[in-house]
Amino acid sequence: MGISHYLHTDSAFTYVLNSNAQQQSLRNKNSNPKMVAKPGTSQHEKGDALDSGPPSAYGWLKKNAPRFGFKNYPPEPWHYSTTGH
Numbered sequence: 001m002g003i004s005h006y007l008h009t010d011s012a013f014t015y016v017l018n019s020n021a022q023q024q025s026l027r028n029k030n031s032n033p034k035m036v037a038k039p040g041t042s043q044h045e046k047g048d049a050l051d052s053g054p055p056s057a058y059g060w061l062k063k064n065a066p067r068f069g070f071k072n073y074p075p076e077p078w079h080y081s082t083t084g085h
Contacts, residue, residue: 016051018044034075049081 018026023039030036043049050070052061058077065072071084 016044016049017047018042020045043081043083043085048083049079051076052078052080 020039023037023042023045027036027039037043039045044051052058055078061070061080062072062077065080069082070080071082073079073081073085
């Protein structure tokens with residue numbers, strides 16, 4: 001079950017579940033594979049990743065993410081997933 005199942009729509013989270021078209025749009029804006037995954041390979045498309053909103057949310061997410069099985073991707077303090085990538 002994807003993490004989007006556990007989340008309510010909230011301004012503290014910006015990208016939770018992307019459609020293939022949304023992922024393609026993001027990729028068109030930034031094709032760097034370290035920043036944006038190819039459509040069909042993104043954990044956001046599977047509902048297994050989230051990006052937190054304002055930096056003020058980072059502390060709460062860092063503290064509470066493990067309770068829900070989320071791990072941080074270290075280069076991106078805003079990005080959490082079930083695998084940490």
